[in-house]
Amino acid sequence: MKHLSVLALLLSSIILVPAQEAEIGDFNLSGDAVITGANCIRLTPDRIWSGGSAWHKQPIDLNGPFEMRLQIMMGCKDASGADGIVFVFHPNARRTGYQGEGMGFAGLEPSLGIEIDTWLNEHLGDPYEDHIALLRDGNVHHRFSLAGPVRIPNVEDCREHPLVVRWSPGNKMLTIDLNNKQVLSYRGDIIRDIFHGNSKVYWGVTAATGAYNNRHELCFEKLEFTNFEEPEPLELDGIKGKQLLNGEIISLDNLQFDSGSATLLPKSKNELNRLAEIMRQHPYLKLDIFGHTDNTGGSSANRKLSQGRAQAVATYLHELGIPDKRLSAKGFGEQYPIASNNTPSGRLKNRRVEFRLSRPIP
Ligand SMILES: [Ca+2]
Ligand SMILES: [Ca+2]
Known part of the structure; x- marks a missing residue:
C-alpha cells in the first residue's frame, strides 16, 4: 500500500501531497555500508580503501517534482580526511562505484551525481x-562538471550536515542546499540529456576512502519525499508578455478572485508581481485595467464587482510601488462578453480582467 501511495504521489505533479517517509529498511546496501541505528547508515568506516552505498529500493520519476532532505556526516579528520560522498541518480545501480577519488560514484553510467568532495x-x-x-x-x-565545483567551509567536523536535493521538472531546475544554504543549481533536460529519455531512476548515496580515510554516514530524522507545489509558468513570461508590450489587450488565466468578491486569490499575485516588474522596466508606459463579468446577477451589481476587481489589481500594483498615475482601473460589468454566457466555460471566459499597456499621449 505504501509503495502505491508513493507512486501516486510521484505521478501527480501539481497537487501538494503530504510528505512520505522512507525508513531504513527501504534501502539496499552495497559494499561496506552497514545500518548503525534506527535512522543511520554508515557508508564507510574510517579505514583506508573502503567503499559503500545505500540505494532506495523504489525508483523516483523525474517527471514529477520532489524534495529530499537528509543529513550527511563526512567524518572527523579535516587535514587527512578523504574522499567524500556523492548523491546519485542512476537507472539501475545497486552497487558502489570505484573507491578513492571515485567516491563510490566513478564508473556508474549513465548517472547524475552531487559530490561533496573533501x-x-x-x-x-x-x-x-x-x-x-x-x-x-x-x-x-x-x-x-555540469555545475561547480563550489568551495564550501570544512565539512569534516564530526557533525551532521543537512543536504536538500530539489527537482522541479516544469522549469527543469535542480537545486541543492547544504547547511540550509543554496550552493548549486542546474537547469537542464536531465531526462533527455542524461538518462536518454528514461524518467524513472533510482537514487542513492555513495562514499569511499582511499589512501586516506574518513567515516562517511548518511542519517535522517525523517527522510521525506515531498512533492512540493510546482509554480505555474507565468503567462507574462511567454507570448502574452510580448502581446502586452505590443500594445495588445490581454487577459490572464492565472488571475483569480473569490467567487462574487473583489478579493484577489493569493495565486494571482505571482502574475501581478511579474506585471509590476515589466512596468518598472518600461517606466514610460501606463496600464489600463479592465474588469468584466458574466451575465449572472444584476447588471449594476456586475458593474460594481468588475470595477472592484480592476481596482483590487490596481491597488496591489500600487502596493508594489507602481505610481497611481500610471494605473487606470475601469469596470464594464457584463457589457463586453467574449464568449457565450449560456455555458459554464463561456461564463468563465467572460469573468476576466484585461490589461493594456499604452504610451501616454504627449
Ligand atoms: Ca577529490
Ligand atoms: Ca575539509
Missing part, C-alpha cells in the same frame, strides 16, 4: 577546499 586531487581539477559539484556519468573530473 580531498584535493589536482589531476581532477579539485579546488584545495572541500567542495560540491554536479557531475555526470561517473566522471569525477571537473572539466566535465
Whole structure:
C-alpha cells in the first residue's frame, strides 16, 4: 500500500501531497555500508580503501517534482580526511562505484551525481577546499562538471550536515542546499540529456576512502519525499508578455478572485508581481485595467464587482510601488462578453480582467 501511495504521489505533479517517509529498511546496501541505528547508515568506516552505498529500493520519476532532505556526516579528520560522498541518480545501480577519488560514484553510467568532495586531487581539477559539484556519468573530473565545483567551509567536523536535493521538472531546475544554504543549481533536460529519455531512476548515496580515510554516514530524522507545489509558468513570461508590450489587450488565466468578491486569490499575485516588474522596466508606459463579468446577477451589481476587481489589481500594483498615475482601473460589468454566457466555460471566459499597456499621449 505504501509503495502505491508513493507512486501516486510521484505521478501527480501539481497537487501538494503530504510528505512520505522512507525508513531504513527501504534501502539496499552495497559494499561496506552497514545500518548503525534506527535512522543511520554508515557508508564507510574510517579505514583506508573502503567503499559503500545505500540505494532506495523504489525508483523516483523525474517527471514529477520532489524534495529530499537528509543529513550527511563526512567524518572527523579535516587535514587527512578523504574522499567524500556523492548523491546519485542512476537507472539501475545497486552497487558502489570505484573507491578513492571515485567516491563510490566513478564508473556508474549513465548517472547524475552531487559530490561533496573533501580531498584535493589536482589531476581532477579539485579546488584545495572541500567542495560540491554536479557531475555526470561517473566522471569525477571537473572539466566535465555540469555545475561547480563550489568551495564550501570544512565539512569534516564530526557533525551532521543537512543536504536538500530539489527537482522541479516544469522549469527543469535542480537545486541543492547544504547547511540550509543554496550552493548549486542546474537547469537542464536531465531526462533527455542524461538518462536518454528514461524518467524513472533510482537514487542513492555513495562514499569511499582511499589512501586516506574518513567515516562517511548518511542519517535522517525523517527522510521525506515531498512533492512540493510546482509554480505555474507565468503567462507574462511567454507570448502574452510580448502581446502586452505590443500594445495588445490581454487577459490572464492565472488571475483569480473569490467567487462574487473583489478579493484577489493569493495565486494571482505571482502574475501581478511579474506585471509590476515589466512596468518598472518600461517606466514610460501606463496600464489600463479592465474588469468584466458574466451575465449572472444584476447588471449594476456586475458593474460594481468588475470595477472592484480592476481596482483590487490596481491597488496591489500600487502596493508594489507602481505610481497611481500610471494605473487606470475601469469596470464594464457584463457589457463586453467574449464568449457565450449560456455555458459554464463561456461564463468563465467572460469573468476576466484585461490589461493594456499604452504610451501616454504627449
Ligand atoms: Ca577529490
Ligand atoms: Ca575539509
